Amino acid sequence: MGNGSISMAPRILVLATLAAGLAVVALGSVAGRVALAPPRPVHLLPRGANEPLPTLWPVPSYRLVDQDGQLRSPQALRGTVWIADFIFTSCTSVCPVLSAKMVQVQRAIEDPRLRFVSFSVDPQRDTPEALRAYAARWAPDEPRWTLLATTRESLAELTKGMKTFVERGPDPDDTLHTSELYLVDGEGRVRGIYGTDGDSFAQLVLDARRLLSQLGEVSRPAVTASAAGGETGAALYRQAGCAGCHDVPTIAPSLAGIAGRTVMLAGGRTLTADSTYLRESILDPEAKIVATYPPSMPSYRGTLSDAQVTALVRYLETWKADHRLAPAMASAEDAAVDPVCGMQVHAGFDTQHVTHAGRTVYFCSEQCRDRFVANPGAFALTRHRVGDPKGRK
Structure with missing residues (x-):
């Protein structure tokens, strides 16, 4: 009995130590997630109409090459108000929405002291040439928009300083990144984070104008x-x-x-x-x-x-279509279903596809295509009738 009570004491001490250690790890993990979590979008924060915008953090230093091959830094933007986002030129999901919002703000506020900066999250493919073509497609006559190429190292430092994230998958097109817009004041401080919905856009325009008014008077820009x-x-x-x-x-x-x-x-x-x-x-x-x-x-x-x-x-x-160049709109014959993930995709020449058993099979991404090629028998094929909920073998 006595020996049993003596042997239990160290065991209890070990268990208590382990429990305390696990608690510290858990608290550290939670604290880490809290520290990395971005603040709530500024338009959702409760504040009065006359309250100043919050000062969130200073923009990190960077030296990056723009779409024209010029070296850029945040110091060159001192004394201006600017809006920033993170994109990559081959993105087909959130980036077009972000760029559309950038263009809408550009058209809503033509003050030359308002600038726009897009940081690429694709160091491998987004060369200055690719960024220049992207800008020409979206806003060919907008001189205030700067698109910046990055390296893996500079992108890591930039996302850390902007308290955001970039996660790259095996397929570069599967890159995950923030879908928010950042408002920066004349001293290089982030003053707001905004989504791409209508309410966020309206608040971003109001807040950008508010910061511009704090820069003082400016000669009225020419009416465009x-x-x-x-x-x-x-x-x-x-x-x-x-x-x-x-x-x-x-x-x-x-x-x-x-x-x-x-x-x-x-x-x-x-x-x-x-x-x-x-x-x-x-x-x-x-x-x-x-x-x-x-x-x-x-x-x-x-x-x-x-x-x-x-x-x-x-x-x-x-506008008449050039049928040699312009693809047709989606119809019952060009709507396909990715057999791997079940997503509806455009059955065009530029969509990922393979030929299997005499048929062309379309995919949403290289990842789904590669999974199918590795084991075609594991996936049921449907014809291009997305209106048929069951599909046809």
């Missing part, structure tokens, strides 16, 4: 065609960011020759693309989603005037 509402439909297509998505068939359907075309919507329903549909697609894009494409287009309600929307619709009604 966009501010006066005198742009042609063709110019609007380029300058409002439409080409950023619709010129890339993996992101959005081509709009060349859209008027009068039969369009298949998600779920299999079809309609004719008339002026009413085109106007609704610009103002309420989520009302009718085209099959095989994600609901990623932002609304232009409030950012384009009624006259501008009308000009854009008229341009689309008269």
